[in-house]
Amino acid sequence: MLCLLFFNYLDSSIYVKEDLIYQDKPPKKLSEYGFFQDMNNQTPSDGVLPYDLISPLFSDYADKLRFIYIPENKTAAYRHNKVFDFPNGTALIKTFAYLNNYQNSNTSKQLLETRLLIKKSNEWVNVSYIWNDDQNEAFLSIAGKTISTKFINEYGNLVDVRYRVPNINQCKECHTSNKKITPIGPKARNLNKSFNYIEGSKNQLIKWHQMGWVENNLNIKSMVDWQDESKDLNDRARSYLDINCAHCHIDGGSADTSGLILDYLESNKINLGIYKKPVATGRASNNLRYSIVPGKPDESILLYRMQSLDPGIMMPESGRFLEHTEAVELISKWIKNL
Amino acid sequence: MIKFLKLFNFSFLIFISFFSYSKTITIYPSADPYTEIQEALILANPGDIVHISEGFYKLEDSLSIDIDNLTLQGDGLNKTILSFKDQMSGAQGLSVTSDGVTLQDFAVEDAKGDAIKVKGVHGISFIRVRTEWTNGPDELNGAYGLYPVESKNVLIDSCVAIGASDAGIYVGQSENIIVKNSRAEFNVAGIEIENSYYADVFDNHAENNTGGILVFDLPDIPQQGGHHVRVFRNKSINNNTDNFAPEGNIVGEVPRGTGIIIQANSHVEIFENDIGGNDTVNIAIVTYGYETEDKNYYPHPRAIQVHNNRFTKSGNNPDLETGELAKILYELSDKNMPDIFWDGILPMKQIIFGQPDNEKLILGNNGSATFLTINPIKYMLPIFNPVERDYDNYRGTITPLPEVKFSD
Numbered sequence: 043m044l045c046l047l048f049f050n051y052l053d054s055s056i057y058v059k060e061d062l063i064y065q066d067k068p069p070k071k072l073s074e075y076g077f078f079q080d081m082n083n084q085t086p087s088d089g090v091l092p093y094d095l096i097s098p099l100f101s102d103y104a105d106k107l108r109f110i111y112i113p114e115n116k117t118a119a120y121r122h123n124k125v126f127d128f129p130n131g132t133a134l135i136k137t138f139a140y141l142n143n144y145q146n147s148n149t150s151k152q153l154l155e156t157r158l159l160i161k162k163s164n165e166w167v168n169v170s171y172i173w174n175d176d177q178n179e180a181f182l183s184i185a186g187k188t189i190s191t192k193f194i195n196e197y198g199n200l201v202d203v204r205y206r207v208p209n210i211n212q213c214k215e216c217h218t219s220n221k222k223i224t225p226i227g228p229k230a231r232n233l234n235k236s237f238n239y240i241e242g243s244k245n246q247l248i249k250w251h252q253m254g255w256v257e258n259n260l261n262i263k264s265m266v267d268w269q270d271e272s273k274d275l276n277d278r279a280r281s282y283l284d285i286n287c288a289h290c291h292i293d294g295g296s297a298d299t300s301g302l303i304l305d306y307l308e309s310n311k312i313n314l315g316i317y318k319k320p321v322a323t324g325r326a327s328n329n330l331r332y333s334i335v336p337g338k339p340d341e342s343i344l345l346y347r348m349q350s351l352d353p354g355i356m357m358p359e360s361g362r363f364l365e366h367t368e369a370v371e372l373i374s375k376w377i378k379n380l
Numbered sequence: 381m382i383k384f385l386k387l388f389n390f391s392f393l394i395f396i397s398f399f400s401y402s403k404t405i406t407i408y409p410s411a412d413p414y415t416e417i418q419e420a421l422i423l424a425n426p427g428d429i430v431h432i433s434e435g436f437y438k439l440e441d442s443l444s445i446d447i448d449n450l451t452l453q454g455d456g457l458n459k460t461i462l463s464f465k466d467q468m469s470g471a472q473g474l475s476v477t478s479d480g481v482t483l484q485d486f487a488v489e490d491a492k493g494d495a496i497k498v499k500g501v502h503g504i505s506f507i508r509v510r511t512e513w514t515n516g517p518d519e520l521n522g523a524y525g526l527y528p529v530e531s532k533n534v535l536i537d538s539c540v541a542i543g544a545s546d547a548g549i550y551v552g553q554s555e556n557i558i559v560k561n562s563r564a565e566f567n568v569a570g571i572e573i574e575n576s577y578y579a580d581v582f583d584n585h586a587e588n589n590t591g592g593i594l595v596f597d598l599p600d601i602p603q604q605g606g607h608h609v610r611v612f613r614n615k616s617i618n619n620n621t622d623n624f625a626p627e628g629n630i631v632g633e634v635p636r637g638t639g640i641i642i643q644a645n646s647h648v649e650i651f652e653n654d655i656g657g658n659d660t661v662n663i664a665i666v667t668y669g670y671e672t673e674d675k676n677y678y679p680h681p682r683a684i685q686v687h688n689n690r691f692t693k694s695g696n697n698p699d700l701e702t703g704e705l706a707k708i709l710y711e712l713s714d715k716n717m718p719d720i721f722w723d724g725i726l727p728m729k730q731i732i733f734g735q736p737d738n739e740k741l742i743l744g745n746n747g748s749a750t751f752l753t754i755n756p757i758k759y760m761l762p763i764f765n766p767v768e769r770d771y772d773n774y775r776g777t778i779t780p781l782p783e784v785k786f787s788d
Contacts, residue, residue, distance in 0.1 A: 185418040188440070206469050210422050211444035214477070221500065296499060299529050299553060301601040312600050312673060320628050321601050324493070324523020324546050327628035343628070354492030354522055359471035
């Protein structure tokens with residue numbers, strides 16, 4: 043008992059070590075940063091705030107625990123339809139895990155990797171850590187790792203997955219805009235939702251304002267939760283495509299060569315893929331003529347590539363081993379109704 | 381003398397610093413070659429050499445380079461082999477996104493998607509690199525072998541590309557390009573320059589592809605209006621492999637047995653090539669054949685010059701199954717296929733008022749080459765025969781295009 047108290051006392055003394063954020067070489071162990079009071083439970087330290095996105099990127103059904111750290115007395119400027127202009131010293135922390143917490147699950151949770159985007163000298167740097175078997179520490183990863191494992195899905199089924207921790211370069215594939223590394227998720231339009239904080243539920247942007255990070259009353263059009271069936275089908279589909287595809291399929295992104303632009307704001311039909319011929323698609327065209335044929339999901343290359351599990355065909359190019367069946371259903375319905 | 385010494389000292393310093401800052405990391409075959417190679421490619425400093433020694437390396441994931449001025453070097457294009465036959469993830473064999481990289485003396489085999497993709501870089505050299513799908517032509521092969529795109533200063537020298545289901549050597553949306561001394565075989569398109577500016581394609585050998593050398597321009601992509609392409613001293617022969625491109629791709633329209641196709645583009649000079657033994661046609665100069673709403677796009681070829689090529693017999697067994705080109709030509713030529721074909725399609729304004737001189741097709745001496753074009757006015761009036769075969773109508777003075785130079 044005394045021992046436990048002692049540990050608790052020690053734990054509460056953990057704080058974020060800013061000098062490690064600024065240092066050139068990332069530390070070997072994730073715990074060194076001091077982002078977490080309790081590594082395994084992912085309990086954040088003081089000043090590290092959990093957050094969530096309205097529509098997240100699909101990563102083989104992995105659960106994602108997101109946290110943000112902004113140095114004291116610093117602010118993030120709002121940029122319309124873009125990621126906040128975060129100050130130096132900001133760390134975006136994302137742990138990928140199979141929590142296996144659906145009903146009747148007797149499979150224990152598995153922390154897979156924690157990715158950091160750190161801002162220093164006005165540039166973002168990406169670092170990632172892979173969790174050990176004891177699940178109490180994560181170690182610096184360079185070349186990534188393949189984790190063959192199983193998880194329990196929301197229907198209670200055990201699913202095999204070849205989960206791939208991306209290497210540093212693969213992180214950049216998605217996180218690059220005009221040759222610079224950039225975060226994808228934390229745009230105001232994707233944060234405007236409530237979150238269950240320890241002290242209760244609150245809108246994230248209001249909370250961030252109360253933290254002194256962002257200004258109040260941002261005038262934004264929010265993204266739609268793609269799973270929210272009460273919302274407009276087009277908004278849901280566009281929201282899904284935006285967060286899952288548009289980091290590459292955007293001007294300055296790694297797939298802009300294709301001319302297929304899937305950003306939420308894109309309004310040109312050809313750019314969106316409607317009756318757009320493939321450019322460098324190769325066999326991934328599946329003998330189909332257009333990215334999207336309105337009314338005909340089965341004739342649309344876009345949907346075919348979302349369904350494929352072949353690395354030379356599938357979209358996104360990396361970060362997916364399984365088909366995202368719920369999303370395929372949504373996009374199929376959307377194309378049918380175009 | 382003092383000046384000379386100073387200069388000497390200075391270059392000596394550069395010499396020294398070159399050696400103290402650039403290091404070579406050597407990789408040998410091991411149980412986990414992916415991790416070893418990829419870690420080396422990530423941890424290297426700009427200017428370093430990552431040397432993969434002779435061996436057969438089985439890789440399950442795609443490799444990538446994002447360090448400037450790195451050299452990835454093997455022991456020879458038949459000695460250091462990166463095999464992606466068992467690839468589980470990643471869309472390419474190897475991808476490069478940093479400037480000034482040199483790839484040399486290795487092979488990438490059986491990638492699930494493109495073999496080597498290089499995107500958005502300033503300076504890339506492929507030297508004695510081979511990309512191959514080892515099972516031969518198959519629509520399940522990856523699209524491109526050597527695939528630089530949106531790049532500037534592209535050198536492809538003494539490379540080999542085999543079995544791509546689109547193009548073996550494909551340079552897209554790029555600027556300042558040299559493709560030389562290379563061999564492309566059993567691809568749908570041997571060598572393709574697409575939506576690019578300033579390319580020299582010379583001393584290459586394109587054989588047994590569906591189409592040997594293609595210079596294309598397509599709408600609805602960021603860079604278009606391809607121009608200034610010289611195709612010279614190449615051999616484009618016996619390109620008679622059935623088209624195995626998956627449908628939907630523009631090269632799926634290329635008929636078996638095509639030597640060179642120029643589609644859209646301006647200022648293209650084709651000279652001193654050996655072209656022959658192609659079942660459909662040796663050279664075709666054509667308009668982009670689809671409707672497009674892209675207002676910036678110009679679908680017609682302009683200022684094309686063809687001279688001093690050596691032709692041998694072609695068109696003996698035209699591919700009437702693939703695309704429209706061969707079928708139309710076969711009918712119009714009354715089964716007597718020409719060496720050089722221009723579809724004659726012009727914008728309406730030019731059909732009526734004539735084509736400006738500086739946009740006209742010019743034919744120089746091409747031995748005994750035969751020619752065929754279609755007169756668009758006669759084509760619209762069914763009482764006339766629209767076919768024109770008089771070579772001399774297009775004879776003119778050649779204005780050589782400048783040599784490609786790399787720029788800063």
